[in-house]
Amino acid sequence: MFVPSPKETRAHRTLAALAVHRQATGEQLHRLVVPDSGPRALVPVLAQLAEEELIGSITLPNSGRKRAWFLTHRGAGVCRDWPELRGRQPLPLSTSMAASMRAAHTLTVVRTHLAFLDDAREQGDEYGPLDWAPEVAHNVSDGERLVADALMRYVVLGAEGRVKLRAFVEVDRATMSGEDLAAKLISYARFHTYTPPAPGGRLTAGSNSVAWLRWYPTMPRVLFVLTGAGPRALANRLADLREMAAEHPLVAAMAAKVPLGAAVLEDVEEHGARAAVWTSLAGPEERCGWDELKPASAPAARVT
Structure with a gap:
């Protein structure tokens, strides 16, 4: 048969x-x-x-x-x-022109995905080619939207069993100012607290729930992947992100509950996505793996 x-x-x-x-x-x-x-x-x-x-x-x-x-x-x-x-x-x-205009950013986003995918294959984690969803959009108010470069769904296999992780990923090619890059954290902080109005203004079951609970059991962590500039410029962009996480009240409140981190793409490619190449945007600057990032109020702990 x-x-x-x-x-x-x-x-x-x-x-x-x-x-x-x-x-x-x-x-x-x-x-x-x-x-x-x-x-x-x-x-x-x-x-x-x-x-x-x-x-x-x-x-x-x-x-x-x-x-x-x-x-x-x-x-x-x-x-x-x-x-x-x-x-x-x-x-x-x-058209070919449309493809040409998008190529630099789109191919860098794919390059970032492949850095995670190659490392997952080496580590034996559960993460495949379609576990990366580009251009995921969510409302942050009645008229504004957050569009992440990608949403990653990843399962770490370690001594504690299967650990499911999700992350919004922002790929920065140094084409905007460091301040504009850091301002993206405000959009994520607004999404973290956004509660959509009930239809017709009526209170219903779950109408007081934050919007992200409609899609995720926990708010995905936020990862910034930096490239396209020299070491000093990238260090300054990381400093801008950390400054925003410390000084903006909404971002600081999110950082106390949601892991936030940044890394240089070339470091991720060379050493592996779960290597100690990520810097937390809130709290100590010691580098760790992206899966080790913790909220600002939580102590660091390694997933093994």
């Missing part, structure tokens, strides 16, 4: 990866989809998907003609109802 394989094809997994991440280079897709295969394993897959107009590509500047791949509208239609993408809207790019 024929038993269908439970594993999806490489073409399927490639489309799913692009549906989630918007764009990725061939090398990034290889690490997402077929990390244990040869370096050219996806070349025929990408060629076939491009021939069927399910994906498109652009040539990246100053890259030796490396290409970034993206989902087309036709490709989005193919994968829109796939089970692994439920609750996520596949996001195609309509």
Whole structure:
């Protein structure tokens, strides 16, 4: 009797990866989809998907003609109802110009995800290519929204068993001022306390609950990943984040309950995401793993 394989094809997994991440280079897709295969394993897959107009590509500047791949509208239609993408809207790019304008930030966000993914594979943790959701949005008032670069759902496997962690991730390429970067903490602090009004002004069960409880059992920690500048500039940006966490009353109140941290992307890539490369934004400046970050009012403790 024929038993269908439970594993999806490489073409399927490639489309799913692009549906989630918007764009990725061939090398990034290889690490997402077929990390244990040869370096050219996806070349025929990408060629076939491009021939069927399910994906498109652009040539990246100053890259030796490396290409970034993206989902087309036709490709989005193919994968829109796939089970692994439920609750996520596949996001195609309509033109090569649109892809080019987004490439620098989008590919850096994917690069950040891969730093966590590579480390999780080495550590034996539960974290896969689709456990990273880019551009997650939440209301912080009736007319304003918080849009995180990504939401990460991660399970640490250690002596204490499975420890489920969630994190909002902000990827900073040093394209805005340090003050504007630090101001993002205010948006997270507002989301931390935001209670949406009940429909019609009526009090109902749960109407006094903060909004994040609708999606998360605990408020996700907030991680800033810094890159795109020299060591001194990145140190100054970290100092701006710590200053905001100490001086803004809403942010300080959140920091007492929610772990906040920052690290340099190159350090995360070199040493591993769970290595001692993260600095807490509230409390002592000693470096630790991102999974070790604690609220300002709690003592540090390592997850092993």
